[in-house]
Amino acid sequence: MTTLHRGLASAALAATLFWSVPVTHAGDDLYTFKKDIAVGGEGGWDYLSVDAAARRLYVTHATKVVVIDLDTDAVVAEVTDTPGVHGFAIAPDLSRGFSSNGRESKASIFDLKTLKLIMKVDTGANPDSILYEPSRKEVYTFNGRGQSATVFDATSGAVVATIPLDGKPEFAQVDAKLGRIYVNIEDKNVIRAIDIKTHTVVASWPLTPGEEPTGLAFDPVTRRLFSTCDKVLVVLDPDSGKVVTTLPTGSGVDAVAFDPGTRNVFASGSDSTVTIAHIDSADKLTLVQTLKSPARARTMTLDPKTHNLYLAAATFEPGPPAAAGAPPSRPQMVPGTFHVAVFSMKGPS
Numbered sequence: 585m586t587t588l589h590r591g592l593a594s595a596a597l598a599a600t601l602f603w604s605v606p607v608t609h610a611g612d613d614l615y616t617f618k619k620d621i622a623v624g625g626e627g628g629w630d631y632l633s634v635d636a637a638a639r640r641l642y643v644t645h646a647t648k649v650v651v652i653d654l655d656t657d658a659v660v661a662e663v664t665d666t667p668g669v670h671g672f673a674i675a676p677d678l679s680r681g682f683s684s685n686g687r688e689s690k691a692s693i694f695d696l697k698t699l700k701l702i703m704k705v706d707t708g709a710n711p712d713s714i715l716y717e718p719s720r721k722e723v724y725t726f727n728g729r730g731q732s733a734t735v736f737d738a739t740s741g742a743v744v745a746t747i748p749l750d751g752k753p754e755f756a757q758v759d760a761k762l763g764r765i766y767v768n769i770e771d772k773n774v775i776r777a778i779d780i781k782t783h784t785v786v787a788s789w790p791l792t793p794g795e796e797p798t799g800l801a802f803d804p805v806t807r808r809l810f811s812t813c814d815k816v817l818v819v820l821d822p823d824s825g826k827v828v829t830t831l832p833t834g835s836g837v838d839a840v841a842f843d844p845g846t847r848n849v850f851a852s853g854s855d856s857t858v859t860i861a862h863i864d865s866a867d868k869l870t871l872v873q874t875l876k877s878p879a880r881a882r883t884m885t886l887d888p889k890t891h892n893l894y895l896a897a898a899t900f901e902p903g904p905p906a907a908a909g910a911p912p913s914r915p916q917m918v919p920g921t922f923h924v925a926v927f928s929m930k931g932p933s
Contacts, residue, residue: 819869
């Protein structure tokens with residue numbers, strides 16, 4: 585879910601902000617609940633993406649993408665006709681946005697100024713996460729059922745490659761230094777590395793002891809990948825392909841976010857927790873806080889300017905009684921309760 589997107593800009597931002605934000609140690613209350621942003625409507629949701637410069641938050645929701653103003657915390661627009669949308673990638677240099685429409689196996693290209701549809705691009709089956717690679721101005725959709733990545737030109741929409749991935753891809757990240765893209769393969773418990781020039785898989789690294797990896801974040805300063813697996817955050821060195829450390833998390837973790845200003849990493853789970861850890865060094869994480877979050881709020885993003893966390897959530901009620909001998913029915917979302925929960929960082933005491 586959550587969202588796409590650092591590269592060289594992150595390294596520059598980290599250098600600028602590293603000493604401007606106080607380091608919080610374990611035992612302190614780093615984050616607190618700020619407010620809920622009401623969205624409403626029905627249907628599920630997935631990734632959230634921040635455009636920090638334009639002060640916009642994009643939240644995928646059923647068949648549309650909800651646009652929220654980050655300075656006013658208000659819904660200001662919707663991007664429609666995105667059936668089964670999963671992710672939204674941002675190309676600030678082109679003033680374009682790109683959605684992965686899982687239900688129709690297409691990606692939509694939008695003008696970020698007008699939010700009007702420019703065109704749709706055919707992808708592999710059920711595109712899930714989506715990523716913009718700025719150096720070549722290409723978009724990657726990671727196709728769940730297709731077990732592949734579709735690569736297309738961000739300007740023309742022309743498909744330039746289909747990359748077999750031999751497994752179900754999830755979140756991905758760009759490594760501008762090496763010209764690679766890293767992607768979690770959920771059902772194989774590995775990270776695959778893609779060369780952006782040749783559009784081929786050039787490496788594959790196991791995430792043991794991690795299983796079922798979903799969220800992925802990257803710190804270009806320490807050169808570490810952070811992969812959320814089943815009840816554990818796995819830290820991998822992409823230069824050696826080795827796991828260097830792990831940190832326990834809550835259950836049902838999905839998204840992970842990295843804040844270059846505070847050197848904190850966040851893992852959100854469906855068990856009403858966000859695990860927050862500080863990056864002490866390339867090979868050491870320290871638990872900072874286990875933040876209480878809304879139930880089933882697994883997807884998340886972070887605004888690097890304010891350090892605010894945004895989690896998509898809704899109210900659920902028990903499902904109908906199950907038949908004798910059948911497993912319990914799943915909780916049902918209460919219509920109209922979809923919202924974004926905002927958590928803010930406490931200032932210096």
